Amino acid sequence: MGLGINGHALDLAVFQTADPSMPTLCKEDFSSWCLGLHATVAEVATELAKVRLVGGKGGQWGLHDSTGASIVVEYVKGELRVHNNTVGAKNEGIGVMTNDPTWDWQLQNVNNFAALQPSWYNNNDALRRIVPDEPWYPWQTNAYNDEAPRVPEPIGHAYNLLGLPGDGSPPARFIRVFYLRGYALLTVPPKDLNGTLLLGQELLNSVYKVFGTIPGKDARDPLETTPISTLHVTSNSTKQVFYRSRYDMTWRRVDLGRINFAPTAPRRTVEVTKSQFSYIDVTDELL
Numbered sequence: 001m002g003l004g005i006n007g008h009a010l011d012l013a014v015f016q017t018a019d020p021s022m023p024t025l026c027k028e029d030f031s032s033w034c035l036g037l038h039a040t041v042a043e044v045a046t047e048l049a050k051v052r053l054v055g056g057k058g059g060q061w062g063l064h065d066s067t068g069a070s071i072v073v074e075y076v077k078g079e080l081r082v083h084n085n086t087v088g089a090k091n092e093g094i095g096v097m098t099n100d101p102t103w104d105w106q107l108q109n110v111n112n113f114a115a116l117q118p119s120w121y122n123n124n125d126a127l128r129r130i131v132p133d134e135p136w137y138p139w140q141t142n143a144y145n146d147e148a149p150r151v152p153e154p155i156g157h158a159y160n161l162l163g164l165p166g167d168g169s170p171p172a173r174f175i176r177v178f179y180l181r182g183y184a185l186l187t188v189p190p191k192d193l194n195g196t197l198l199l200g201q202e203l204l205n206s207v208y209k210v211f212g213t214i215p216g217k218d219a220r221d222p223l224e225t226t227p228i229s230t231l232h233v234t235s236n237s238t239k240q241v242f243y244r245s246r247y248d249m250t251w252r253r254v255d256l257g258r259i260n261f262a263p264t265a266p267r268r269t270v271e272v273t274k275s276q277f278s279y280i281d282v283t284d285e286l287l
Contacts, residue, residue: 017078019052027055034063041069045082048073053080062097066234070095072103091185096178099170106174113175117160118183124152168214173207180206193233197242200231201251211246227273248278 018024025033030053038044041063053075060074062085070085070093083103087095094107128150164179165172181203190196211225231242231251239256254270 017052018054023051025051025053027053027059030059030061034061039065040067041065041071044073045071048080048082060099060103064232064234066236066239072097074103076102091182094178095181096174098174098177101171106171109171110175110178113163113165113179116162116164116179118186119160120154120157127152168207168209176206177203197231197233204229204231243272245273247274247276250278250280 033051034044038047044063060072062070062072064070064085068086068088070087072083072085074081074083081103085094085097087093096106097103098106130150161179165175181199184199184202190199207226208229209224209226214224216224226246228243228245233240233242241254241256242251243254244251259268
């Protein structure tokens with residue numbers, strides 16, 4: 001059915017202790033266990049209650065399949081938590097996942113930005129005032145009259161997003177994707193796969209981490225940037241993966257339906273990331 005999984009950091013995660021009466025699974029093997037033994041999100045959700053997951057702190061997972069089902073799996077204080085993250089045909093679900101903190105905290109944080117809106121920021125009509133003309137001053141330049149005859153008046157556009165966090169923290173990225181995707185789907189929903197991929201690309205761009213701007217033990221740590229971005233297209237009729245790297249923003253596609261995944265099939269690899277900036281020279285087209 002095209003089951004997929006994404007691992008995320010969750011420093012607050014505390015896994016379970018082993019139980020002799022139940023199968024025990026190490027957290028490092030969790031992804032392989034999910035993908036190797038299950039075909040759907042529902043299967044994983046059912047079987048999770050039958051195993052004990054052990055290991056050090058940290059880690060949460062997002063799982064999705066070709067039916068559109070999606071869940072978030074995390075362990076908090078040794079307790080298994082499975083959250084429904086399915087968006088649905090009518091865009092009624094959450095459909096967003098980042099790192100720390102826990103899932104319930106992220107959802108509560110969404111409420112802190114309820115003042116954001118998809119329409120023109122124009123709720124201060126009752127306060128709007130005409131700037132008075134004061135011609136008796138000899139240095140009068142009419143600057144106010146020319147630039148802001150009425151106040152308060154939005155200076156430009158995009159004020160509907162005033163307050164949208166712009167930092168690189170997981171909560172900020174969660175909020176940005178939640179609201180930007182929601183507004184885009186509300187006002188100009190994609191009509192086809194091309195439009196969907198374009199929206200996905202723009203959302204990924206909105207949370208891109210610029211290399212060297214995210215502090216850590218070492219600012220040059222490749223984990224403190226966005227080394228690779230992926231888009232997944234899964235349904236009962238097609239399974240595709242699009243990817244790009246920090247060094248080459250051109251999207252590349254892998255049609256999984258054409259790949260031979262049989263155990264006896266020869267292994268093939270493809271270079272995902274490069275070590276230097278890549279470009280396409282079109283000068284000859286202008287000569």
